[in-house]
Amino acid sequence: MPRPRTQLLSRDIILDAALELIGKHHDFTILGIGKHLGVNPSSLYHHLSGGKDEIVNSLRERFYRNIDLAALRDPRVPWQSRIESWVRSYRAAVAQYPAAIPILIGRIVDDRPTLAIYEAIAALLAEARVPLGSQVGVIAMLDSVVFGSAIDAGSPVPLWDPTADTQPRLHAAIAASDDSARVAAGLTFGIQAAIMLVQSLAEEPTAER
Amino acid sequence: MPRPRTQLLSRDIILDAALELIGKHHDFTILGIGKHLGVNPSSLYHHLSGGKDEIVNSLRERFYRNIDLAALRDPRVPWQSRIESWVRSYRAAVAQYPAAIPILIGRIVDDRPTLAIYEAIAALLAEARVPLGSQVGVIAMLDSVVFGSAIDAGSPVPLWDPTADTQPRLHAAIAASDDSARVAAGLTFGIQAAIMLVQSLAEEPTAER
DNA sequence: ACCTGAACACCGTTCAAGT
DNA sequence: ACCTGAACACCGTTCAAGT
Numbered sequence: 001m002p003r004p005r006t007q008l009l010s011r012d013i014i015l016d017a018a019l020e021l022i023g024k025h026h027d028f029t030i031l032g033i034g035k036h037l038g039v040n041p042s043s044l045y046h047h048l049s050g051g052k053d054e055i056v057n058s059l060r061e062r063f064y065r066n067i068d069l070a071a072l073r074d075p076r077v078p079w080q081s082r083i084e085s086w087v088r089s090y091r092a093a094v095a096q097y098p099a100a101i102p103i104l105i106g107r108i109v110d111d112r113p114t115l116a117i118y119e120a121i122a123a124l125l126a127e128a129r130v131p132l133g134s135q136v137g138v139i140a141m142l143d144s145v146v147f148g149s150a151i152d153a154g155s156p157v158p159l160w161d162p163t164a165d166t167q168p169r170l171h172a173a174i175a176a177s178d179d180s181a182r183v184a185a186g187l188t189f190g191i192q193a194a195i196m197l198v199q200s201l202a203e204e205p206t207a208e209r
Numbered sequence: 210m211p212r213p214r215t216q217l218l219s220r221d222i223i224l225d226a227a228l229e230l231i232g233k234h235h236d237f238t239i240l241g242i243g244k245h246l247g248v249n250p251s252s253l254y255h256h257l258s259g260g261k262d263e264i265v266n267s268l269r270e271r272f273y274r275n276i277d278l279a280a281l282r283d284p285r286v287p288w289q290s291r292i293e294s295w296v297r298s299y300r301a302a303v304a305q306y307p308a309a310i311p312i313l314i315g316r317i318v319d320d321r322p323t324l325a326i327y328e329a330i331a332a333l334l335a336e337a338r339v340p341l342g343s344q345v346g347v348i349a350m351l352d353s354v355v356f357g358s359a360i361d362a363g364s365p366v367p368l369w370d371p372t373a374d375t376q377p378r379l380h381a382a383i384a385a386s387d388d389s390a391r392v393a394a395g396l397t398f399g400i401q402a403a404i405m406l407v408q409s410l411a412e413e414p415t416a417e418r
Numbered sequence: 419a420c421c422t423g424a425a426c427a428c429c430g431t432t433c434a435a436g437t
Numbered sequence: 438a439c440c441t442g443a444a445c446a447c448c449g450t451t452c453a454a455g456t
Contacts, residue, residue: 007420030449042450043421051450101311101360110370115379118369122378132385139382140395141402144357151314151356152349160327161319169331170324173348176341186349193350193402196409200401216439239430251431252440260431 008039011047015062018055022097026154028055056097063093064113069120079128083142083198084191086121091146091187098154101147129202138198145190152183217248220256224271227264228306235308237264266320269313272302273322278329288337292351292407293400295330300355300396307363310356338411347407354399361392 017036021028030052034041048054067089072082094101109115121142125135158179160170177185226245230237239261243250257263276298281291303310318324327348334344367388369379386394 009420029447031447040422041448042423042452045450046420109368110373112373115369115373115376119376119379122376122382125382126378132382134386134394134398135382136386136388136391137394137398140358140361140391141354141398144361144395144399145350145353146357147360148353148355148357149349151311151360152353155314156317159318160324161317163319167324167328167331169335170328173331173334173341173344177343177345179345182345182349185343185346186353189343189346189350189406190353192409193406196405197398197402200405218439238428240428249441250429251433251442254431255439 008037009043009047011058013037014044014047015055015058018059019096026098059097063096064117067093067113067117069116072120072124075127079124079198080195082124083121083128083195086117086124087142087146087191087194088187090117091150094146095150095153098151101151125198128198130198131201131203134201138194138201141197142194145187145194149183149187149190152186155183157182218246218252218256220267222246223253223256223264224267227268228309231306231308231312236312265312268306268309270320270322272305272309272313273326276302276322276326278325281329281333284336288333288407289404291333292330292337292404295326295333296351296355296400296403297396299326300359303355303359304362307359310360314356334407337407339407340410340412343410347403347410350406351403354396354403358392358396358399361395364392366391 014033014037017033018028021032021036025032030044031041033044045051048058050057071077072086072089074082109118118139121139122135125138126132130138158174159182160167160174162171162174223242223246226242227237230241230245234241239253240250242253254260257267259266280286281295281298283291303313318327330348330351331344334347335341339347367383368391369376369383371380371383374380
């Protein structure tokens with residue numbers, strides 16, 4: 001019997017379900033959402049006429065909306081912590097849907113929210129006294145940390161097949177650490193490395209008093 | 210009529226077709242390969258028993274086969290230059306097919322050539338006195354530089370829309386540098402940053418004489 | 419307006435059957 | 438050994454029909 005008295009679906013309900021499935025299986029399907037919500041898959045099209053692509057796009061909008069650039073502009077906070085905040089918030093936004101990364105980076109950046117993100121980091125680098133001619137290169141490096149780490153977040157755990165046991169050094173390293181923390185550690189090191197790089201590029205030594 | 214006199218399929222023929230489809234549509238399907246080769250899709254399973262996963266793995270093997278790891282193991286070369294060689298050769302291999310990156314990354318690594326790459330870098334890090342418990346994290350950071358930069362190589366030029374002129378800091382940075390050299394500069398800075406990071410993690414200062 | 423159910427064109431994979 | 442063709446369990450999407 002169609003049309004129950006109380007509404008079963010909405011844009012937000014669908015997006016929430018998609019996010020839940022992504023969290024569980026690193027991916028989602030239209031049929032999966034339908035099943036999860038106890039609804040016929042075709043019903044989704046009454047709320048998202050653009051189909052699966054629209055779901056992906058709406059999710060991305062949701063992610064970028066939460067980036068708080070104001071905090072990154074606060075001149076009272078040292079630029080080191082602001083670089084860290086910039087990388088972490090940008091990466092967190094991107095990593096929520098690793099499958100969308102090729103779509104994100106394959107296109108020219110022309111939307112305001114994204115340009116605002118890069119304007120913020122350019123201002124930050126200027127403040128850290130990175131020479132103007134090196135700023136674009138540093139931004140590309142930061143980009144690679146952000147997207148590389150976000151992509152890494154979509155990798156399987158374990159990343160390396162543990163049954164292939166002819167790699168003594170690699171296995172020693174894996175045994176000594178936590179593979180589930182691999183991605184987080186990689187991001188932290190990437191940020192550390194980026195900060196050291198910026199420091200080394202600074203035209204004048206930062207003031208110490 | 211089955212079984213033509215001359216063989217229609219082989220491992221290499223299938224892999225070539227997959228690469229061609231990836232180049233064209235950023236992805237490939239079993240059915241697509243079958244159609245492209247004028248063959249029934251089920252026939253592929255006589256040559257690649259592992260199905261689609263085996264195709265992905267074989268592609269990865271092909272990319273990495275040409276990496277010369279011997280040079281990276283030469284103990285006479287300082288580890289700094291060997292890290293640089295490792296990143297550059299690995300990235301060069303990956304960047305041959307940027308479109309394949311998301312496909313390659315989503316799967317567990319269990320082929321010998323790829324594992325050999327990571328074994329080499331693990332040995333290098335041990336030699337540079339990076340604590341065992343930090344090595345996996347550093348490897349993840351290097352991974353992000355490699356894949357982030359490779360992905361960046363597939364980005365449009367210019368990356369940022371020049372007509373959106375409300376971003377003064379970003380535009381100043383772009384004007385002061387060469388956008389066409391953006392990716393190369395990003396990789397160089399990434400390597401510099403990685404070397405500084407490894408240096409800072411070393412358990413004992415490296416010998417200076 | 420909101421949801422169903424049938425339908426369509428895909429997808430990966432298995433397997434008995436033909437040569 | 439190599440390929441076909443039918444079959445199965447999926448996938449995204451469309452659309453007429455019911456309330």
